[in-house]
Amino acid sequence: MSNGVVFIVDDDEAIRDALAWLFQSRGVMAETFVSAADFLSGWTPWHRGCMVLDIRMEGMTGLELFDRLQELKSSLPVIFLTGHGDVPMAVSALKKGARDFVEKPFNDNDLVDRVIEALAWDAAQRESDADAALLAARLASLSLRERQVMDLVLAGKLNKVIADDLGITMRTVEVHRAHVFEKMEVRTAVELAQLMSQKRG
């Protein structure tokens, strides 16, 4: 299994312990937190896995913690736990991007299944994030001129036209173009176009 961790935030110690035991018995690593603040204090963008979050808690509620994490650009999938059914709350949470919303008392197996799904989703997410980061790093390694040349190449312009647009010689454009291909690790303009298109659409 992946190295994702389930982060459990609930102010009820009995539930925390029961959940942690439940997940670990199915081979899923779990960490528990007594409050939203407790979790936030240790959170970093590198946390991977998923969250199981109680709605009703002292201090910051689960929903508030969720909002806070969204502000912090966390992409951790969130599964809410709630004691009393509240449709508008569930709908609102899901529309804001929560992954799931489960009522207590919950079915143990069902909850674990949902967590495992969320972990798989997060793992896939991390992978495409890594791809995006790699591409961003390559883009960042381009000099200003190289970036300008690349943009014009992607606009389908000929070297001659690019040279004219930038007010430089065709020879210089060729040099920049070659550097772009090298730094972006592609061999042709077609590959470059595919690489760049992938990241925008």
Next chain:
Amino acid sequence: MSNGVVFIVDDDEAIRDALAWLFQSRGVMAETFVSAADFLSGWTPWHRGCMVLDIRMEGMTGLELFDRLQELKSSLPVIFLTGHGDVPMAVSALKKGARDFVEKPFNDNDLVDRVIEALAWDAAQRESDADAALLAARLASLSLRERQVMDLVLAGKLNKVIADDLGITMRTVEVHRAHVFEKMEVRTAVELAQLMSQKRG
């Protein structure tokens, strides 16, 4: 406003009429149906707008109608109406792709707002669908050979290599390549790559 229509399906005549009046008073066209079957019998893939669907109905329920529409590849956004709060049902519906889930009694303005959002979403969807259809039509106009050549061009291969792969002359590859550009309405291989990448990622 757009020409999207709200399709209301509810077996309670009083609610149907109230909803229809409500939407029309805000400038949104509405059509009403007494049952899921009533709606399905007239549905076509060209229907555009959104659905407001009662959950509890005689015969086929709103949820069943939703499932049926998904099977039929309908992309109409669906807003469910329900009389009794049921969190698992709401969560399940939203996770299956429903757009919204509203409890009765609902706030009139709030519901209209959600419908208008859904209509806007559908309009945007139709636009990108149209783009996809146009592209598909262009692809369909390619002959087998042209398609093969295009694939190899998108793989970044040189005409010489393509000719060798297909066992034909470079001259012939050039001809097919030119036809591909013409039919796909692009001027360069880069544009072609961008056009094709858009539709897969």
Next chain:
DNA sequence: CCACTCATTGTGGATTACCCCAATGCCGGG
């Protein structure tokens, strides 16, 4: 002051891409 990166330009040749003109063979429809 020196090393290093970046942007710039030149010459010249090998390789490709792009196009016009022209032609052949196959196949399905009218």
Next chain:
DNA sequence: CCCGGCATTGGGGTAATCCACAATGAGTGG
């Protein structure tokens, strides 16, 4: 049987790309 679409190939020429060798000037950091 003729027409049109499709696949195929050739000749011949222009334009563009790719590259190796070679060099200059500005700006940064040690």
